[in-house]
Amino acid sequence: MAGPPVIIWEHEVKQLLRYKELIPRLEVALGKFSKRDSAEVIQPVRTTVPLQKHSGFLGVMPTYMENDGVLCSKLVCFYKREDGSTLPATQATVLLLDPEYGNVKAVMDGDVITAMRTAAVSAISAKMLMPPGAEVLAILGAGHQALSHYNVFTEIFSFKEVR
Numbered sequence: 544m545a546g547p548p549v550i551i552w553e554h555e556v557k558q559l560l561r562y563k564e565l566i567p568r569l570e571v572a573l574g575k576f577s578k579r580d581s582a583e584v585i586q587p588v589r590t591t592v593p594l595q596k597h598s599g600f601l602g603v604m605p606t607y608m609e610n611d612g613v614l615c616s617k618l619v620c621f622y623k624r625e626d627g628s629t630l631p632a633t634q635a636t637v638l639l640l641d642p643e644y645g646n647v648k649a650v651m652d653g654d655v656i657t658a659m660r661t662a663a664v665s666a667i668s669a670k671m672l673m674p675p676g677a678e679v680l681a682i683l684g685a686g687h688q689a690l691s692h693y694n695v696f697t698e699i700f701s702f703k704e705v706r
């Protein structure tokens with residue numbers, strides 16, 4: 544019978560996730576999603592609960608990959624912060640469940656996953672859409688997403704300049 548869930552903290556997620564492994568896996572997952580085959584991926588549109596008092600939302604993002612035996616959900620709170628606020632704009636947790644029994648197998652910090660997954664899918668779209676020979680990378684903002692996008696874009700492409 545299942546034991547208690549494994550907890551995977553932020554520093555451990557950071558050690559485990561590498562763009563060179565994440566990107567090919569995401570490309571496969573995106574391909575499966577595009578097939579619209581319910582045995583490959585069921586991923587309903589994110590459900591959001593407004594947190595009006597706090598100018599934010601709770602987003603619930605479940606996915607089931609029957610063929611791969613993967614059942615998981617991200618829970619993410621995101622907020623409109625005041626200019627200059629030092630509070631995080633998003634905070635996320637990812638739960639991995641056993642699809643047969645329904646028990647939670649792992650509770651993972653979702654902040655690094657959110658930063659790296661979002662940037663990795665941008666990089667995948669750039670692989671297909673970026674004009675060949677593009678020399679300048681421009682990023683708006685300088686927060687978490689800006690940094691993760693900088694990291695992955697400079698890891699897989701060669702730019703002469705980043706603005």
Ligand SMILES: NC(=O)C1=CN([C@@H]2O[C@H](COP(=O)(O)OP(=O)(O)OC[C@H]3O[C@@H](n4cnc5c(N)ncnc54)[C@H](O)[C@@H]3O)[C@@H](O)[C@H]2O)C=CC1
Nearest residue numbers: 621622624631632633657658661683684685686687688689
């Ligand atoms: N689609 C997805 O999967 C995800 C989307 N996001 C979205 O990405 C955005 C950024 O998220 P984080 O990097 O985590 O937030 P963050 O708070 O770490 O960074 C936001 C940055 O934008 C800058 N900024 C704000 N207004 C600006 C303006 N008018 N012009 C230029 N820069 C401006 C801020 O100074 C800050 O550096 C948010 O809108 C968030 O909701 C975040 C995570 C996942």
Ligand SMILES: O=C(O)C1=NCCCC1
Nearest residue numbers: 602617619620621633657
């Ligand atoms: O899809 C996500 O993940 C997020 N989207 C909007 C902001 C927070 C995270």
